[in-house]
Amino acid sequence: MAPHPGLSGGRLNRVYRWTRNLHLYVGLFMSPFLLIYAVSVILLNHPARPAAGQLPTRASETTVRITDQENSLDLAKDIRGQLGLTGEIGYVNRNRERQRLSFPIDLPGRKTVVRVDLATGGARIERTETGIGDAMNYLHKMPGPHNVAIRGNSLFMSAWRWLADATVYLVLFLSASGVYLWLVLKAERKAGLLVLGAGMATLVGLLMAIVP
């Protein structure tokens, strides 16, 4: 990649080249992640699809061995393992009086609800395929602020949590390096400043109107 003609000095050229290459490769790696966040923003902003409760559900019944687990999440994990299911366990509802346990197991694009009779070991599994749009919405919202104490009980969610954080840090890097690469282009500074100012004015105006 040729150094930018507007720069002088070998060191500055090296900084420019490194920044530009990093911006390019990090941006390319992040492209699909950014598209997923962008598409899911539109989907979340304009919900028109049938909700998960209205989609066809496949149910099956089986028996599981109930282990002596005091912790409800540990019991749910044990049952998840016995059923051979993969996914993130959501809120675990355990009714000790009625000897019932129910919990969702989520994967992007699939929702499974497990209901267990703790007295007999009878388990009912209801599986709903929610589709690619819901998968993107789910990933957009995960790990999220809810069920913090149990979030990350599956390997995929631990990995996604790491990737979601990485997405934020890398987007911040992309925007900062992008600003540097724009500032180097002297010919585009004035127009760029106007556009930056217009964006700032839009956001500040909106915030002043919306936030009391």
Place this chain on the structure above:
Amino acid sequence: MTTRSVRRRYVGETRSALRHAGVRAVRIWNRRLHFYVGLYFLLFIWLFSISGLLLNHSQWSVAQFWDKREESSSVLEIRALSATADEAIAHELSQQLGVVGEVGRIERAENGRFRLQVNRPGRTLQIEADLAARSASVKEITVNAAGVLDALHRFTGVRVDDPKEQRDWLLTGLWSFAMDALAVGLGIMVLSGVYMWFRLRKNRRAGLVALSAGVVSCGFFVIGLTTLF
């Protein structure tokens, strides 16, 4: 050289020059589009990135807001309402109380009272009106900057699990439009960035590795998990 062959050569060179000029213009405008869109949305990107990070780390002390909320209550007199439908009552009640914001949950309590929640990022008003006694208690909950960021990130006025719910405040619509515009802007930046990379022959191979790594890791989460398990 005949006149015809000279003309053919001239036409050929002109076409080639025009094509090159066209490609160059596309390249220049594509690059401008990439950084102008990026600059316009710069602060929006920072806002949603930082608020997203806080949402994913609600245990961080800097992200705490609900425990630090401030509440105040007041009881106000109201006039008799002409509306009968719940949404219309909510609208009329909000007008009488001088309350503006996105109307959230509306419900009739068991004691016959009319409950309504009006939201703005950073402030929630919980209104409970006794329509027969013509009075309304208003509970105001305000949160700190982390709470405002949290609300701004999610302030759409609609819910995926309830497609019937609609935005009823003009500014919620404007904020949602800004979110849509940011999403479209991100799409433009991604596509224009990919085009710029594709024009750089020297960086094609390394770029392809980076892009493929992104597509594979992202695809694994979006479609791979349900396909494999």
